[in-house]
Amino acid sequence: xxxxxxxxxxxxxxxxxxxxxxxxxxxxxxxxxxxxxEDVTLKDAESLQANLNDLRTxxxxxxxxxxxxxxxxxxxxxxDRAAFGQHVQSLESEIERALGETDEVLxxxxxxxxxxxxxxxxxxxxxxxxxxHLHPITLLRQRIExxxxxxxxxxxxxxxxxxxxxxxxxxxxxxxxxxxxxxDTFYTTDGFALRSQTSTVQIHAMExxxxxxxxxxxxxxxxxxxxxxxxxxxxxxxxxxxVDRGITMAHLKGTLSEFVHRLFGPDVRTRFRPSYFPFTEPxxxxxxxxxxxxxxxxxxxxxxxxxxxxxxxxVHRNVLTAVGIDPDVFTGFAFGFGIDRMSxxxxxxxxxxxxFENDVRFLEQFx
Numbered sequence: 001x002x003x004x005x006x007x008x009x010x011x012x013x014x015x016x017x018x019x020x021x022x023x024x025x026x027x028x029x030x031x032x033x034x035x036x037x038e039d040v041t042l043k044d045a046e047s048l049q050a051n052l053n054d055l056r057t058x059x060x061x062x063x064x065x066x067x068x069x070x071x072x073x074x075x076x077x078x079x080d081r082a083a084f085g086q087h088v089q090s091l092e093s094e095i096e097r098a099l100g101e102t103d104e105v106l107x108x109x110x111x112x113x114x115x116x117x118x119x120x121x122x123x124x125x126x127x128x129x130x131x132x133h134l135h136p137i138t139l140l141r142q143r144i145e146x147x148x149x150x151x152x153x154x155x156x157x158x159x160x161x162x163x164x165x166x167x168x169x170x171x172x173x174x175x176x177x178x179x180x181x182x183x184d185t186f187y188t189t190d191g192f193a194l195r196s197q198t199s200t201v202q203i204h205a206m207e208x209x210x211x212x213x214x215x216x217x218x219x220x221x222x223x224x225x226x227x228x229x230x231x232x233x234x235x236x237x238x239x240x241x242x243v244d245r246g247i248t249m250a251h252l253k254g255t256l257s258e259f260v261h262r263l264f265g266p267d268v269r270t271r272f273r274p275s276y277f278p279f280t281e282p283x284x285x286x287x288x289x290x291x292x293x294x295x296x297x298x299x300x301x302x303x304x305x306x307x308x309x310x311x312x313x314x315v316h317r318n319v320l321t322a323v324g325i326d327p328d329v330f331t332g333f334a335f336g337f338g339i340d341r342m343s344x345x346x347x348x349x350x351x352x353x354x355x356f357e358n359d360v361r362f363l364e365q366f367x
Contacts, residue, residue, distance in 0.1 A: 006076070006077075010069065010072055010076065010084060011084065011087060013069060014066075014069050014087065014088050014091055015091075017059075017065045017066050017069060017091075018091045018094070018095070020065075021055075021059045021066075021095055024055055024058075024059075025055065025098055025099075025102075028048065028051075028052060028055075028098075028102045031048070031102045031105045031106060032098065032101045032102050032105065033105075034104075034105040034108065037105070037109060040109055041113070042109075042110065042113030042114060042116075042117060045106055045109040045110045045113055046110055046113075048106055049103070049106040049107070049110060052099065052102060052103060052106060055099070056099050056103075059095055060092070060095060060096065060099070066088075066091075066092060066095070069088060070088055070092075073085050073088065133363075133366060133367045134366075135355075135363065135366075136343050136347055136355060136363075136366045137236050137339055137340060137343050137355055139366065140339055140342060140343045140346065141218050141236065141238070141339055143263065144216075144218065144238055144259075144263070144339070145216070145218065147259055147262045147263060148216045148240065148259070150262075151214075151255065151258065151259075152214055153214045153215055153216050153240065153242075154213070154214065154215045154216075155215070155216060155217075155218070156201050156202075156204075156205050156215045156216070156217045157201065157217070157218075157219060158200065158201040158204050158205075158217070158219075159195075159200075160194060160195055160219070160220060160222075161188070161192050161193070161194060161195070162192065162193055162194075162195045162200050163191070163192060163193075164191065164193060166195075166200045166203050166204070167193050167195055167196060167197075167200055169322075170200075170203045170319065170322045170323070171197075171199050171200075171203065171278065171279040171319060172278045172279050172316050172318045172319050172322075173278045173279070177278060186222055186224065186233075194221075194222035195221055195222065196221055196222060196223050197221050197237060197239065197336065198217040198218065198219050198221060198237050198238065198239045198336070199217075199239055199279060199334070199336070201215075201217035201219070201239070202215070202217060202239060202241045202334065203319075203322070203323060205217075205241070206241075206243065206320075206323040206324075206325060207323050207324070210323075210324065210325060211243045211244060211325050211329075211330040211332075212243055212244035212245070212330070213241070213242075213243055213244075214241070214242045214243075214244075215240070215241055216238055216239065216240040216241075217238065217239050217240075217241075218236065218237070218238040218339065219236065219237065219238075220234060220235070220236055220237075221234075221235060221236075221237045222234050223235075227353060228353075229350060229351040229352065229353070230341065230352060231352075232340065232352060232353060232356065234356075235338055235339075235340045235352075236338065236339040236340055237336060237337070237338050237339065238336065238337065238339055239334065239335065239336035240255075240334065240335045240336070241315070241332060241333075241334045242255070242332050242333055242334075243315065243320070243325065243330050243331070243332030244330060244331075244332065245329065245330060245331075246331070247314075247330075247331045247332050247333060248314075248331070249282070249314060249333070251333060252312055252313075252314070252333035252335065253270070253272065255333075255335075256270055256286055256309070256312065256335060257270045260288045260309070264288070264291040265291065267289075267294065268288050268289050268291055269288065269289040269295070270286060270287065270288050270289075270309075271286075271287050271288075271306065272284040272285070272286055272287075272312070273285045273286075273287065275311060275313075277311055277313055278316070279313075279315070279316050279319050279334070280311075280312070280313025280314055280315060280316055280333075280334055281313060281314060281316050281317075282313055282314060283311065283312070283313030283314075284311075284312050284313055285308060285310070285311055285312075286308075286309040286310060286311070286312050286335065286337075287306040287307060287308050287309060288306070288307055288309050289305060289306060289307075290304075290305055290306065290307055291307075293305065300345055300348070307345060309337050309342075310335060310336050310337025310338065311335065311336055311337075312333065312334065312335035312336070313333065313334065313335075314331060314332070314333050314334075315331070315332040315333060315334050320332070340352045340355060343355065347366070
């Protein structure tokens with residue numbers, strides 16, 4: 001009799017556990033069939049799926065109440081053990097079936113919702129990327145390169161970090177020379193320096209190609225200048241070099257005159273003023289008549305009628321000797337000017353720092 005009472009108590013315990021499951025499962029009941037679920041959002045389906053997994057763990061996990069009842073099967077009397085085991089097994093099967101059917105429906109809802117969210121309509125017009133444009137310095141640099149390429153010059157480029165030899169010594173600026181102060185640059189702890197002029201490219205080109213050669217070297221250079229409306233510690237420069245037999249100052253004047261004619265028009269005039277540079281002798285500053293007022297005086301040329309182009313001169317014998325070119329056989333001329341200032345003049349900028357501030361409102365004007 002005692003064994004029978006125990007059997008009935010266990011049956012009742014199993015039934016109560018099943019009823020507790022049914023009560024919790026009631027909120028999922030409508031999802032077993034998969035019908036009438038058009039109003040279920042992806043977010044709701046994902047949340048219900050997570051709740052269903054929690055429900056599965058509570059009622060079928062190793063520590064669930066149902067698992068505890070299953071452990072008691074062996075303690076039931078032999079005559080009732082089979083019936084009790086079948087009863088418990090049928091309840092467990094019903095729980096697993098209810099959870100499984102609901103899980104399949106929720107998985108389908110989640111999958112369909114995610115597919116719809118990530119769907120791409122290939123028939124829709126694409127989003128056209130915003131079209132960029134070249135920087136004003138790059139635009140002017142390309143115009144300068146086009147002019148010199150048409151005159152038979154090659155475009156050379158090289159490293160921006162140089163040794164002291166290429167940045168100064170090879171350009172006839174030995175240690176202690178006063179010209180080093182004007183071209184003071186930024187140095188590294190390993191004895192290297194950011195180039196203060198693209199003349200370093202000329203030295204590499206003459207060592208590599210020897211004479212005769214014609215080339216220009218546009219690129220960035222660095223000097224320890226305090227930034228203001230006309231100065232920047234980093235700026236763009238272009239330098240030119242021509243070395244051959246019989247090159248004279250007349251060739252230099254003709255080349256630069258042709259350059260400003262092609263860049264600003266045939267009526268622009270040039271003039272040369274004596275100057276000094278360690279790497280050229282004789283040396284001259286080059287001016288050209290104002291392209292805006294024709295030499296009459298305006299705001300761009302500050303009323304003088306002339307605009308400074310840059311420095312120039314005949315390549316110094318010491319420079320040719322340093323790169324292994326015989327100065328008694330070959331002569332040459334060199335010139336250089338800043339692209340930033342010329343760009344500021346052409347685009348009527350009051351401050352060259354505008355070119356480097358990356359303000360889209362400013363750059364959009366050059367589209």
